[in-house]
Amino acid sequence: MIIKSFAQNLVMYIIEMCVLAIGFIAPHQVQAGTIQPRLTLPFSEADSIDKKLFFYDQIAGVYPPTVSTKEELAKIQKDWHITEQELIAQLSISHNSIAIELRLGHLYRFGHNLDIEGTWEKSEAHFRKAIELSPALADAHIGLAMLYVTSDFEHAALAEPLFEKAIKFAKNDKTITEAIYGLFFSYYYQGKASDALALANKYIAQHPDDENMKHLKEIVQLAIKRAKDKRE
Secondary structure (H helix, E strand, O other): OHHHHHHHHHHHHHHHHHOOOOOOOOOOOOOOOOOOOOOOOOOOOOOHHHHHHHHHHHHHOOOOOOOOOHHHHHHHHHHHHHHHHHHHHHHHHOOOOHHHHHHHHHHHHHHHHOOOOOHHHHHHHHHHHHHHHOOOOHHHHHHHHHHHHOOOHHHHHHHHHHHHHHHHHOOOHHHHHHHHHHHHHHHHHOOOHHHHHHHHHHHHHHOOOOHHHHHHHHHHHHHHHHHHHHHO
């Protein structure tokens, strides 16, 4: 019971402290103001579909979506459904297309934040399909991991091995960095403070100018101290 209480205190304090931290995003089923790793879409804005995905990312990469009225939300949801049909039509022509599966995974991830029913499960299914088609595709692992880690604390354990695989398979520094930040959050959402701290120390040693990770390191250190004090 002591260990469980310590982990719970740790996670709750990190949530409180994260409100003061860098401008990452809040997940769907998590308290507003909690920071999260933010993913850069691995697409080009040259394609019309991809332009729409970047738009949805700006509107619904965070929950609640950045809309002012119910009417505006309804319009975006309507446009979202049109984009969904366009991608489904493409997939019907190009069976087992990794690129389309990946795009559908992200589209449904945004749909989840737009409160469109059933989209979380569809997002998971399309990311899993992309991984099945290309097991070493880092972007697919990150996409699924982001769905998990930004939707519910209870899914953090599922996100952890996906971020680890993404780091292993990543082919550029940007993807590695996003995966490392994601892994950090998956650790602390599980109350694994020592792992989060070790990861932060390792990353800072290699990137001494990264102020964001330094800030997160301070948050974890303060969380450990406060949770320890509560336990005592």
